Amino acid sequence: MAKLKHVLLLIESSRAYGRDCLLGVADYLRAHGGWHVLNIERGLSEQLPKAIARWKGDGVLARIENARIAAAIQAFGVPTVDLRGSYPPPGGAIFDSDHAAIGQMAAEHFLDVGFTKLAFCGFPGVGFSEQRGAAFCEHLSARDIKTHVYEPQNQRLMPTDVLGWEARGEFEGATIASWLKGLPRPLAVFACNDIRGRQVIEACHQFGIAVPDEVAVVGVDDDEVICELSSPPLSSIRPNAQKLGFEGAAMLDGLMRGKKPPAAPILVPPAGISRRLSSDALAIKDTDVAAAIRFIREHACEGIGVPTLLQKLPLSRSSLERRFKVAVGRTPTAEIERVRMERAKLLLAETNNSLKNVARLTGYGTASQFATAFKRYAEMTPGQFRERNGRQSD
Structure with missing residues (x-):
C-alpha cells in the first residue's frame, strides 16, 4: 500500500x-x-x-x-x-x-440590461482589484463607453493590503456618496469585491441615493453572508x-x-452572476421594451417566442423589433436565447442535471435540440462547457 x-x-x-x-x-x-x-x-x-x-x-x-x-x-x-x-x-x-474575465463579465452584465453610465469602485494598489477594474474599463472603452473610477482621498495614507482597505472603506461613506452624486444616473457600479460592494450600497443608503433605481451595484465573490447583510442584498459574480x-x-x-x-x-x-436586488434595474427609457425584457427574464425558459411577447404588448412585430434593437442592440429573439443560455450555463456549472433535464428547464424540446443551440451560442458543446466550468464531483 x-x-x-x-x-x-x-x-x-x-x-x-x-x-x-x-x-x-x-x-x-x-x-x-x-x-x-x-x-x-x-x-x-x-x-x-x-x-x-x-x-x-x-x-x-x-x-x-x-x-x-x-x-x-x-x-x-x-x-x-x-x-x-x-x-x-x-x-x-x-x-x-481569471480577474480579467470577471471584469468583462461585470461589463457585459450591465450592458445587457441597458446601462450606458458605468463606474468602478475598487482598492487602489491591490492586485486583484486593479486587474478587475482595468478589464472592466477596457471592455467598455472598446464599446466607446467611458468608465468613472473612484479615487480615494488622502492617497499618501493608502493601505497596502486588502484588510487595510476594507477597514478604511467602512469610513469612506461620505466620500463615496459625494463621488456618486457627481456622476450621471441611472448608474451601474462594479465593486472589486463584496465588501466594497456593501460599502457602496451603505454609502447610498446613508446619503439618500436609491439602490438599484438610481445606482445599481455588483460585487465579486458571492459571499452569501456579506451579500445578504447588504440592504438591498448585493448581486455578485461567482468565482469558481x-x-x-x-x-x-x-x-x-x-x-x-x-x-x-x-x-x-x-x-x-468565473462561474456566473448571482443576481440579487442591488442590480435588479433596467436602465431603458422605452417602457414597452423594458416591459418586454422583464417578461423575457421571467418566462424565457418556458419556451416562449416573439408571438407570446406581442400578446402582452400594444406593438406590432416590426415596431417591437425596431425599438428593441435601438434600446439594447439586439432582437427580441436574441434576448430570449441569451436568457435561456445564461440559465443553461448556470445549470451546467452548478448542478449535475442531465442534458435532457437542462433542455427541459431552459425551454428546449429535446437534449439534441438544446445541444445544437448551445454549441451555436457558446461555440462549444455542453459537455465541454461543464468540464471547463462545472463543480467537481467524486
Whole structure:
C-alpha cells in the first residue's frame, strides 16, 4: 500500500472564497485519497503559528497573502501550489481566478440590461482589484463607453493590503456618496469585491441615493453572508473557487509525484452572476421594451417566442423589433436565447442535471435540440462547457 502524503493546507476559512477552495480540495480527496492533511484554521493574512515551523511533510497547498508567509512556506522545501497569485512559490505552481474575465463579465452584465453610465469602485494598489477594474474599463472603452473610477482621498495614507482597505472603506461613506452624486444616473457600479460592494450600497443608503433605481451595484465573490447583510442584498459574480481548489489539489498531487510545474499561472474563469436586488434595474427609457425584457427574464425558459411577447404588448412585430434593437442592440429573439443560455450555463456549472433535464428547464424540446443551440451560442458543446466550468464531483 502506497504511503500517505502529508500535505499542509494554509487557506483561510474566514471568507467564502477560501472555504470554497477548501471544498474543492475535499472533492479531490474524496475522489483520489492518498493524503494526510493538516489544515490550519486561519483568517485572511493571519500570522502562522510558530509551531508550524517544525512541520515535516510532502507538499503545501496555500493562498499566500504576504512575503512573510511566502518565506515560511519556502523554508519547508517541498512542492507548493498557490491559489492566490501574488507570491509565486519557487518551483511550484500558481492558480488564480481569471480577474480579467470577471471584469468583462461585470461589463457585459450591465450592458445587457441597458446601462450606458458605468463606474468602478475598487482598492487602489491591490492586485486583484486593479486587474478587475482595468478589464472592466477596457471592455467598455472598446464599446466607446467611458468608465468613472473612484479615487480615494488622502492617497499618501493608502493601505497596502486588502484588510487595510476594507477597514478604511467602512469610513469612506461620505466620500463615496459625494463621488456618486457627481456622476450621471441611472448608474451601474462594479465593486472589486463584496465588501466594497456593501460599502457602496451603505454609502447610498446613508446619503439618500436609491439602490438599484438610481445606482445599481455588483460585487465579486458571492459571499452569501456579506451579500445578504447588504440592504438591498448585493448581486455578485461567482468565482469558481471550488474548481480552483480541486485543480490546485490535482496539480500538487502531480508535483509530489515528480511532475514539472507549468510555466505560467493557470487562470479559472468565473462561474456566473448571482443576481440579487442591488442590480435588479433596467436602465431603458422605452417602457414597452423594458416591459418586454422583464417578461423575457421571467418566462424565457418556458419556451416562449416573439408571438407570446406581442400578446402582452400594444406593438406590432416590426415596431417591437425596431425599438428593441435601438434600446439594447439586439432582437427580441436574441434576448430570449441569451436568457435561456445564461440559465443553461448556470445549470451546467452548478448542478449535475442531465442534458435532457437542462433542455427541459431552459425551454428546449429535446437534449439534441438544446445541444445544437448551445454549441451555436457558446461555440462549444455542453459537455465541454461543464468540464471547463462545472463543480467537481467524486
